[in-house]
Amino acid sequence: MATIQQVADLARVSTATVSRALAGKPSVSAATRERVEEAARSLGYVASATASSLASGRTRNIGMVMPYLGSWFYAAVLKGAHRALADGGYDLTLYHLEDTTRHAERRQRLFDEFLRRKRVDAFIAVSLELSDAELERIALLGKPIVGLGGPIPGVTTLSLDDAGVATLATEHLLSLGHREIAHLGGDEAFEQDFHVPAKRRAAYEQALRAAGVEPDPRLIKNADFTIQGGYQATLQMLGAPQRPTALFAASDEMAIGAILAARDLGLRVPEDLSVVGIDGHELGEFFGLTTVDQFPVVQGRMAAETLLEELSPDAPGDHVNRDLPYELVVRKSTAVPSGRPRE
Amino acid sequence: MATIQQVADLARVSTATVSRALAGKPSVSAATRERVEEAARSLGYVASATASSLASGRTRNIGMVMPYLGSWFYAAVLKGAHRALADGGYDLTLYHLEDTTRHAERRQRLFDEFLRRKRVDAFIAVSLELSDAELERIALLGKPIVGLGGPIPGVTTLSLDDAGVATLATEHLLSLGHREIAHLGGDEAFEQDFHVPAKRRAAYEQALRAAGVEPDPRLIKNADFTIQGGYQATLQMLGAPQRPTALFAASDEMAIGAILAARDLGLRVPEDLSVVGIDGHELGEFFGLTTVDQFPVVQGRMAAETLLEELSPDAPGDHVNRDLPYELVVRKSTAVPSGRPRE
DNA sequence: CTGAAAGCGCTTACAG
DNA sequence: CTGAAAGCGCTTACAG
Structure with a gap:
């Protein structure tokens, strides 16, 4: 696995320039950029997410917290969110809150430990009405969060009416x-x-x-x-x-x-x-x-897109609740009543 | 968010000792360990996954590569794997290979980029028959992989007969x-x-x-x-x-x-x-x-457990294919034929 | 437009 | 049992 230093050596530039060129920063000459890209390609270089995260403070990874993994509905939400995140260049790390007797314990552990490891830049919380204690912990983390499924005061949420x-x-x-x-x-x-x-x-x-x-x-x-x-x-x-x-x-x-x-x-x-x-x-x-x-795949996508917006530098700081779309689909199971039902 | 340095200061030890104490290494005196744990607790310290990964080379994160997210079957496999990984202290990052017209392109990008970022220690590949080119890339990564769904030469796999x-x-x-x-x-x-x-x-x-x-x-x-x-x-x-x-x-x-x-x-x-x-x-x-x-939840769990074994220092280096369990469940939809079927 | 250097926050030989 | 120090592989002001 090639390192940035090897790319720099091959392209005869500093690692700083490699980093800038590969990140698409404007302040790199076309010729240099070309050399760096060529060097990176020939070495099969891909920046280490771990090193990049530590240096930049950004992981380009999103945490998705969901109960009830396993039902078609949540699988669809997950799918929609994953697609939108992947399109935005983000990975998705899953935190499944099992709905067992140990739910409360696991849920606390999630907020006390898992979410605090700085493995992700932000969270999507599905069908979780966050408690005040949980909201406090999230505020401490200083990371954006988008709630899906219902309104939460002070949090950006998407909810079905x-x-x-x-x-x-x-x-x-x-x-x-x-x-x-x-x-x-x-x-x-x-x-x-x-x-x-x-x-x-x-x-x-x-x-x-x-x-x-x-x-x-x-x-x-x-x-x-x-x-x-x-x-x-x-x-x-x-x-x-x-x-x-x-x-x-x-x-x-x-x-x-x-x-x-x-x-x-x-x-x-x-x-x-x-x-x-x-x-x-x-x-x-x-x-x-x-x-x-209620378009669950779209719900996942909207949650991801909303979160990506919050992550962008020019995001408005307001945390509003937006309504999710829904639509009556009339098929064959409903009709006018045909007189009194038979006894 | 507290850093290891703050914990070290509070406990009046070096960061090295904090690291050892919190990792449960034996070479720390009981008294010191106690002080460190108390300091960490009072500061709400949780080690940064990103820094820890860079320093140690281990992420404690597993990549799960799957097509067909969305069907109950794969959701169940995911659930089983997630549970086993969480129990082992590992996170799960999901890589969904959408089954679109751009499948081949996305699949290549997955192997060329996503999996090479060193975000994970190992992979579970579900229902993917890896090509020679893909196997070569995986070999280059030097990370364990467990295949689920069918045998792959040279790879540890679990497959249904x-x-x-x-x-x-x-x-x-x-x-x-x-x-x-x-x-x-x-x-x-x-x-x-x-x-x-x-x-x-x-x-x-x-x-x-x-x-x-x-x-x-x-x-x-x-x-x-x-x-x-x-x-x-x-x-x-x-x-x-x-x-x-x-x-x-x-x-x-x-x-x-x-x-x-x-x-x-x-x-x-x-x-x-x-x-x-x-x-x-x-x-x-x-x-x-x-x-x-064919117990899909168990399949997910077995894949995760097998991978965790491969990750342990004393893992045998052999890559075998093991059979997954299956069982005939007789319910009411089968019976002896009742004469000739009606015409 | 580019480089030298500091720094991100940990872990881990090494030495004692 | 513990500490000083190097190092993991990047990014990013800063200076030029």
Whole structure:
């Protein structure tokens, strides 16, 4: 592995000039730059990230902190962020916060140790509502951070307007003429950090009331955001006497579970039951699922791009919360109600 | 951010002693060690990874190179590797090789630049059959590498015995009494690197022949490893006159697609069609899918542990290929054939 | 436009 | 058991 000194020797310049030439600094003559580049190429020289970081104080590496690695959603966010960072010349180091019983301990260790090693220039924190103690530690680090998933005071964040998303989905069903609209929300376990299930449920109830429909607690069930969970909850719901004509699930996977449950009960979707989800799951197309897409790959990309902006010298120092895009995608799982559902 | 010098001053020792004490070297007196630890704690000192790496030549960071980020399978592998590395005190930097038209270009850039920055001590390469040119570059780097997914000469690898897996699945169907056994393999696009589809198909055919059954080309179709793809291919297959009594899919997702296709055609699984997949997909349980589990999280963990072993000073210098575990999980999608399938 | 030199913050023989 | 000192391989004011 060639060093900068070897390049300098071969090009007959100082290491300072090699550094400047390869960094693309303007203050290098064309002829010198050429010689240096040629020397670097012939030696296969690539600057040591470690030495460069120590000298410059910049690592060109970003830390991505995420819980729930493993679900398609977070994998998509990771993918989007990685692509944008790579395009910007940055590496990505992953910090997965396992959602185990030792979550709190690991989370503290992450903030006390891992993030303080100066391995990265900045962080992206996904679906983490940072505590005051954590924010304090981050302030001490003096490194930019972008939060994804919900607003955090004093931090640049990108968040999904969960109320807006749930309202859009509910109003879609209302506008089709539905009045008995069920809701599949998220379990208690998913309330941590940004309280996504509660926000979605509240907006659903408010949209119903705004349309003159009183929410029926019997039509509201919580599950674990999975196909399996949505299937079970829907089976129970549709087995009861007050059967809804439509169902709004807080995730696409639960919505798919609902579709499968309806089928197994001999109900047709959308004729007997309209179903709408949230997310933009890759299986949505296959199941003809109407959904509110929240573009997870784009979320990752936007988080990375926002962070890169903060890292640029002329970044505005303000830390604002920006809304993420979302969009109703109407497919075949929703339609006008066809009279009273069969008993 | 405290430096080692500040800790040294506070503890009234040299930086050398601080370094030794905090690294847990034996040659430090208990009293000194105590003072240093106390000083470090009170200052909130964490050694700079960058400085430590430059001085020691070790980064305590591992590079994970993977294509296909985004599918549940690779997310699971990543998760398993991350956990094992974190437990060993290592960070994980991700290098995603996007599967775009610019794949070749990006792949070359990865080997020419990204991996040469000395940001990591070693690599895990997932599902990449390294070319001779790439192996040469890696040899130049002088860093350990563990390949996951298939054998590579001269490299420590962990690979799934694709022939064994396919044989196990096929023999399971044969042992139930099936003779008309279809196969859903992988498209041409999936043949790159380790030729997984071809190996599985060959073993399937061989298992049939060994049981005295001549493979029927009309019962073999290729798809793209997804639910959607498996669904379409199965629809075509079951629409034809020579309907099979069983189907072996080269992935669980295709197997699930096959189950859904059978249902839509009014066929019962397993009574009219037995289905077996490969992978251990999280939805397998829900769909009652019989499968050959290949434990992706364990694969990630094993790759990381193997690499950590190679990194230890007393590592044996041999580069062998080890087999990954797999296991037939019998659920409800396979059963003995119930007479001739309906026409 | 270029070079000499300091410095980034650690680790590690070496000597005692 | 501990310290002084060299060195890891770069970057960047500073001076010219």
